[in-house]
Amino acid sequence: MKDWLRFSVAFWHTFRGTGVDPFGAPTKFWPWEDGTNSIAMAKRRMRANFEFINKLGVDRWCFHDRDIAPEGKTLQETNSNLDEVVKLAKTLQGNNIRPLWGTAQLFMHPRYMHGAATSSELVVYVYAAAQVKKAMEVTHYLGGENYVFWGGREGYQTLLNTDMEFELDHMAKFLEAAAAYKRKIGFTGTLLIEPKPQEPTKHQYDWDAATTTNFLRKYGLIGDFKLNIECNHATLSGHSCHHDVETARINGLLGNIDANSGDAQTGWDTDQFLTDTREATMIMLSVIKNGGLSPGGLNFDAKLRRESTDVEDLFIAHIVGMDTLARGLRYAAKLIEDGSLAKLIHKRYSSFHNELGALIEAGKADFEMLEKKAMEWGEPTVASAKQELAEMIFNSVL
Secondary structure (H helix, E strand, C coil), X not given: CCCCCCEEEEHHHHHHCCCCECCECCCCCCCCCCCCCCHHHHHHHHHHHHHXXXXXXXXXXXXXXXXXXXXXXXXXXXXXXXXXXXXXXXXXXXXXXXXXXXXXXXCCCHHHCCCCCCCCCXXXXXXXXXXXXXXXXXXXXXXXCEEEECCCCCEECCHHHCCHHHHHHHHHHHHHHHHHHHHHHCCCCEEEECCCCCCCCCEECCCCHHHHHHHHHHCCCCCCEEEEEEHHHHHHCCCCHHHHHHHHHHCCCEEEEECEECCCCCCCXXXXXXXXXXXXXXXXXXXXXXXXXXXXXXXXXXXXXXXCCCHHHHHHHHHHHHHHHHHHHHHHHHXXXXXHHHHHHHHHCHHHCCHHHHHHHCCCCCHHHHHHHHHHHCCCCCCCCCHHHHHHHHHHCC
């Protein structure tokens, strides 16, 4: 099961999460914090991170560059701060732990208010490229297996002041340059794009799995990038997590899953731990069909509730997430081994299992041929989809 469940701890939520929300101040004051954002504090957080990872029993973690090391007055100073903290992380990792992925935080600082790769300001585009270059280098140095791009500000608020084609072209050029640099430094990890529909930008260019796939295909980037599907992002776009995971899978682009969930009664990205066994089972059905996620995995891009303030809660939250996905894997395996659901699906499309169906699949059935058959057969009879039976079969394993 460990080969299928490549769990990862998200540094930013676990060790930088404070419980702050749009309506309230921080509620979490961890014992390792001293109230500063100094290099010494960054190192203390990193030691806490690896103590937690070792006690939890996982062997992967994820990070944003600015979450693990403080920003300096200049880019040179910022890079030096990052190098110092990453050197400690390399030592603490040992031989058994490595990053599932790293990324650059290109959304929080005011310089990125108009985006990073899609910014209207050339100097911002240049700065973002330098930041990604450094973040990719440290991910490679730490033995990271993937590198993620999340375009939190890559989008627009209104088309009245936006040249959308210009911005999309620039985003593609930025990603092309990133892929070229990956090859130049010998980084063998997968480059991942993480779709999200909105928040903070009203309309983000990587809206969902289908939109992002179309973008990659249009700009010839399919060979260089895969998708990192975050469940809560999928639901914000109006899909289920399973839908976006399956969309990525059938396009050969399923690279990683950020395992979290949202709240249908809350309008924003709540980043809750995934605890719904039914949803976990559906996700793992696609993971099994995909042959696994390696070199990707299941990253807990999730945070404690604002009201959960004990260090113990960090362990409980990750453990329930791990247990839920482990159950999902077992139940998905049972469904596949039983075969009843697969037989139902096969039977539903059985009308195509004949000579004419084979011609349609091969693209050799023209409209004249199909019209002739329609005249011959007359009014179609339509079989039941058996949705309730499918749900009964699915529920029987839970």
